Amino acid sequence: MGYQGRQRTVPLQGDLDDRETLVSAHENKGKSCQPTAVFNVVNSIIGSGIIVDPENLFIGRHFIIVLSTISFTLPLSLYRDIAKLGKISFISTVLTTLILGIVITRVISLGPNIPKTEDAWVFAKPNAIQAIGVMSFALICHHNCFLVYGSLEEPTVAKWSRIIHMSILVSVFICVLFATCGYLTFTGFTQGDLFENYCRSDDLVTFGRFCYGITVILTYPIECFVTREVIANVFFGGNLSSVFHIVITVVIITVATLVSLLIDCLGIVLELNGALCAAPLIFIIPSACYLKVSEEPRTHLDKIMSCVLLPIGAVVMVCGFVMAITNPQDCTHGQEMFYCFPDNFSLTNNSDSYFQLTTQYSIVNTSIF
Incomplete structure (x- = not known):
């Protein structure tokens, strides 16, 4: 964050030593x-x-x-x-x-x-924290x-x-x-x-x-x-x-x-990776490192953002992990959804059949566990 306005803190990239400081040796690679x-x-x-x-x-x-x-x-x-x-x-x-x-x-x-x-x-249900972890992992x-x-x-x-x-x-x-x-x-x-x-x-x-x-x-x-x-x-x-x-x-x-x-269930994998890997790498570690090495005043925008992101990352990591373990999302890997069956598909436009469809979906969803 915050490359703009702080060029003096970044070494010139034309210098070979500075380049080696930033990355592994790639001189002999394409x-x-x-x-x-x-x-x-x-x-x-x-x-x-x-x-x-x-x-x-x-x-x-x-x-x-x-x-x-x-x-x-x-x-x-x-x-x-x-x-x-x-x-x-x-x-x-x-x-x-x-x-x-x-x-x-x-x-x-x-x-x-x-x-x-x-x-x-309905926006932002209780498992929204799990979604934040998944989105973090995606990016x-x-x-x-x-x-x-x-x-x-x-x-x-x-x-x-x-x-x-x-x-x-x-x-x-x-x-x-x-x-x-x-x-x-x-x-x-x-x-x-x-x-x-x-x-x-x-x-x-x-x-x-x-x-x-x-x-x-x-x-x-x-x-x-x-x-x-x-x-x-x-x-x-x-x-x-x-x-x-x-x-x-x-x-x-x-x-x-x-x-x-x-x-074979992708949902729990994404949730755990998001909570345990993405949240620390995106929110916690960069913010903590920046706060440690930065010489900017406490009121600097980048420091304020780091102070905000660090606790958010901690909350997402802890709560996301707990919710992923205690409230795992259902998975129907390899199972046909209820609306794929001809009898159900013909009823999908009738509002009166909604309860019947969701009930059949629940039966299909739980039958694999």
Whole structure:
């Protein structure tokens, strides 16, 4: 926060020593232009599961996860140069835009046929804190900022400021459109994974699920890159041999894959990550660090903002974690929603059938636990 008006506190980026102070050594690695850096950051922010037939081993989610991990995620994650992931991030961003178009299309064609819940337009219910954690997790990109910064051809604070502001604005726009269109379509029936709400017979959405699966595969290498870089800096002095590079990458991907195989409900994952990871990284740690190192007076706007954000982050972290554990959101992974059945779909325009529909929804929702 607050680059403007404080240039005197930031070293000149033309000096090699100053650049090494800000980022890990990237002198021998490829460099990227501003658009590539934007795509890398947007891909990190925007980048969950694929809904398939659970009865068929070779198209079941566990088999698909393992196969896609070995075939695509692992090879892409072995890249040593984050600049080379720019084209991958561009493809992921294009696919995300395509998925957004599908969601917008369905809010027009499907939305009128879905019954609205009674309290659909009540703002800020008690679980709003959980939503703050999820939204924070959706926009977090702090962990790879230095690496993307170091991949620039000419890393300067001014250029990085333009990149990060553009990336955040694009990501916020996409997230708001996704959330708005998804909720307008399904209101109170909206699942943690929006694709869980659509019917299996919807071919357009099935194509969207495929695109989303590709997006997740293309997003993961950047996150793996950051994790590996942290491990290398903490335990190996920043340098990894080819053997250790492969071993650590395989270990990281194996652990993440095992977690994804054991957990198929995206809602609780997003809530816990938002409370325990995003809140500290977005609200608490940056504010505390700024208050510690800043020499600005206490009345300075940046210090006031830090003093406000720090306790907000603490509240979101503690309350979000407690609520996620004590009041987990329902998940219907792989289950057809009630309005997907022909008998129910024919009744969705009749207000008298609302109670019957919500009752059937509850039965479907609880039958999987």
